Each structure stands twice: as C-alpha cells, then as structure tokens.
Amino acid sequence: MKIYGVAILSFSFLLGKFTGSLLGNLLNIDADLGGVGFSMVYLIFLTTFLKKRNLFKKETKRGIVFWGSMYIPIVIAMSATQNVKAAWDGGFIALLVGFFVVFIGYFLVPVISKIGNKKSSNFIK
Amino acid sequence: MIDILENIISKNGLIVAFLSVGLLMLFSFYVSKYIFKSHIPSVAVAIIIALGLAFFGEQKGLSDVSTFTGLSLLGGSMLRDFSVVATAMNSDIDKIKDAGLAGLISLIVGVSFSFFLGVFISFCYGYTDPVSLTTIGAGACTYIVGPITGYALGASSEVIAISIATGVFKTICVTILTPFLAKKINLNNPHEAIVFGGLMGTTSGVSAGLAATDPKLVPYGAMTATFYTGLGCLLCPSIFYIIISSLFG
Numbered sequence: 001m002k003i004y005g006v007a008i009l010s011f012s013f014l015l016g017k018f019t020g021s022l023l024g025n026l027l028n029i030d031a032d033l034g035g036v037g038f039s040m041v042y043l044i045f046l047t048t049f050l051k052k053r054n055l056f057k058k059e060t061k062r063g064i065v066f067w068g069s070m071y072i073p074i075v076i077a078m079s080a081t082q083n084v085k086a087a088w089d090g091g092f093i094a095l096l097v098g099f100f101v102v103f104i105g106y107f108l109v110p111v112i113s114k115i116g117n118k119k120s121s122n123f124i125k
Numbered sequence: 126m127i128d129i130l131e132n133i134i135s136k137n138g139l140i141v142a143f144l145s146v147g148l149l150m151l152f153s154f155y156v157s158k159y160i161f162k163s164h165i166p167s168v169a170v171a172i173i174i175a176l177g178l179a180f181f182g183e184q185k186g187l188s189d190v191s192t193f194t195g196l197s198l199l200g201g202s203m204l205r206d207f208s209v210v211a212t213a214m215n216s217d218i219d220k221i222k223d224a225g226l227a228g229l230i231s232l233i234v235g236v237s238f239s240f241f242l243g244v245f246i247s248f249c250y251g252y253t254d255p256v257s258l259t260t261i262g263a264g265a266c267t268y269i270v271g272p273i274t275g276y277a278l279g280a281s282s283e284v285i286a287i288s289i290a291t292g293v294f295k296t297i298c299v300t301i302l303t304p305f306l307a308k309k310i311n312l313n314n315p316h317e318a319i320v321f322g323g324l325m326g327t328t329s330g331v332s333a334g335l336a337a338t339d340p341k342l343v344p345y346g347a348m349t350a351t352f353y354t355g356l357g358c359l360l361c362p363s364i365f366y367i368i369i370s371s372l373f374g
Contacts, residue, residue, distance in 0.1 A: 037359025077200030098294030
C-alpha cells in the first residue's frame with residue numbers, strides 16, 4: 001500500500017527534523033541544523049534495511065516516489081511566493097555568485113579527475 | 126456565477142495552486158522547447174517565470190493575490206522539505222559505491238567550494254550576518270539547498286529569494302556554458318562526467334548541459350549530481366553554518 005511508503009517517509013522526516021533541532025539545541029543555535037539532510041540519510045538506511053528483508057514492496061516505494069516527483073512543482077510554488085521586490089535590489093549578487101561558481105568549477109573538473117582516476121577507472125570499463 | 130467561482134477558489138487554495146503550477150510548467154516546457162530550443166531547461170524557465178510572477182505581490186509574493194493564496198501552502202517549508210527528503214529514494218547506496226572515489230571527492234569539493242565562494246562574494250558585496258551569508262552560500266550550491274538552509278536558519282524572505290535566484294542562474298550557466306567549455310576540460314568520457322556532475326551539482330543543469338555536449342554522458346553526470354543536493358542540505362545548515370557563525374558571529 002502506498003500509505004506505508006508515505007508513513008516511512010514521514011517517520012524519517014520527523015526523526016531527521018528532531019535530530020537537526022536537537023543538534024541546534026546542543027550547540028546553542030536556535031535553528032534546525034541539517035534536519036533535511038539527516039532525514040534523507042534515515043530514509044536511505046530505513047528503505048535499504050527493509051529491502052534486504054524483502055519488506056519493501058513496489059507499492060510502498062511508489063508512495064515515496066510520488067512525493068519525490070512533486071518537489072519541482074513545489075520549488076516553483078515556493079519561488080512564486082518569495083519577496084522578490086526586496087530581493088531585486090540585491091539581485092546582482094545572484095548573477096555574480098552564480099557565474100563565478102560555475103566558471104571556476106569548470107576548471108576544477110580536470111584537477112579532481114586526476115585525483116580519483118586510479119581507483120575508479122575499473123568502473124568505467 | 127462569479128460569486129460561486131470566487132467562493133470555490135478561496136475555499137480550495139491548495140488545489141488551485143496545483144492547477145496553476147501544473148499549467149505554468151506546461152507553458153514553460155513549450156517555451157523551453159520551441160523558444161530556447163532546449164538550451165535552457167524547462168525547470169529553470171518555470172522558476173524564472175515564477176520569480177517574475179512574485180512581483181505581483183508584496184512580502185509573500187504571488188500568494189498575496191487572493192486567488193493564489195494556496196501557493197504559500199504548496200511552496201511552504203513543510204511540503205517542500207517533505208518532498209526533497211523523498212527524492213533521496215532515487216539514490217542507491219550501491220550506486221554511490223560505483224561512482225567511486227572520484228565521485229565522492231568531487232561531491233565534497235563541489236559543495237564546499239560553491240558554498241565558500243558564494244559566502245566570499247556575498248561578504249565582499251556587503252553582507253555580514255552569518256545567516257544571510259550561509260543562505261546565499263547555500264544558494265550557490267543549488268536552488269534547493271539555498272531555501273532549505275535559509276528557512277532552517279530563519280533567514281529573511283529577501284535573502285531566500287536571492288539564494289534561489291543564485292541557484293537558478295547557476296543552472297542556466299551550467300546548461301549554456303557546458304557545450305562550449307567541454308573540449309577545454311576534456312569532458313568526453315564517463316569518468317569526467319561523474320566528476321563534473323559532482324562539482325556542479327545542479328541536476329537539471331548538468332543533464333541539459335551534458336545532453337547538448339554528448340547525450341551518452343548524461344546518466345554519469347546526473348548520477349553524482351543527484352547526491353549533491355542531499356549533501357548540501359546536510360552540510361550547509363550544520364557544519365558550514367557553525368564555521369560561518371564562528372567567523373562572522
């Protein structure tokens with residue numbers, strides 16, 4: 001049933017948010033530190049655990065995959081609800097950061113590829 | 126008649142939001158395909174239009190307009206974080222192992238380098254508070270990592286909008302520049318594509334850019350890129366924020 005998947009997702013989500021907030025609390029920072037990231041890690045481990053025991057059915061997975069496929073529409077809705085009028089004044093920085101990160105990033109590709117080449121080359125063949 | 130329609134719209138805001146976003150994405154798909162000849166991915170087109178539409182409202186963007194109040198529920202932090210977590214479902218631990226050391230290093234370097242360069246530029250630009258710096262730095266990772274970090278740390282909507290715009294512009298740059306720069310950086314084999322995906326991280330930009338370079342490379346680049354957002358969401362609002370707040374706090 002799809003709802004099992006949604007429930008697994010919800011459990012991982014809440015546990016991750018709890019971990020993030022707990023971490024914030026421990027470090028005296030009033031924020032959710034990496035909650036979404038922790039949730040993702042929990043979800044991966046939980047589903048891998050269930051898969052190994054053959055408890056993770058196709059329908060269950062579909063319940064999670066549906067919500068994953070909704071993320072682009074949600075990001076679009078989120079973009080439409082931002083305070084862009086205020087951001088417009090500082091908008092130039094978006095172009096500046098976006099461009100430099102990509103441009104310098106290109107020249108890191110050959111550097112990083114040299115480092116990893118030896119060990120992962122067998123995968124490519 | 127109009128009264129009935131208005132009543133239905135105001136009572137079913139979320140459903141109206143589903144319909145509006147669906148129509149916007151359909152429109153963007155055609156704009157991307159026929160006007161930009163797929164050089165700019167349809168997702169980037171949709172986000173740019175959405176940011177543009179937000180000008181019709183004030184602090185809460187388009188959701189300040191009564192017909193579109195449901196957008197703030199659909200695009201709110203709860204559903205957004207929920208759906209982003211669900212995307213982790215597509216990642217497979219075995220695939221992470223397959224991508225090997227190069228993939229792993231490129232991911233870590235990619236996220237850290239984008240973040241700290243973003244922070245550095247925004248600091249030079251005049252931002253000094255750690256929350257804004259971290260949020261814009263996270264936006265330099267992807268347009269998902271930016272707002273998630275921003276909301277988690279309590280950044281202002283203005284800064285969050287800048288971080289989204291940064292991520293969107295990054296996607297556009299990757300899409301457009303990749304076919305031109307591919308030769309210079311020897312981007313012509315799966316190994317390079319894996320490293321490239323991990324360094325750039327924007328899945329839609331990497332897929333579109335590689336498709337324009339050599340379609341065979343797409344799955345390799347996309348594979349590492351899909352892990353990038355997850356890693357960014359883990360590192361930016363936690364370790365990176367602690368580093369930034371200790372430097373600027």
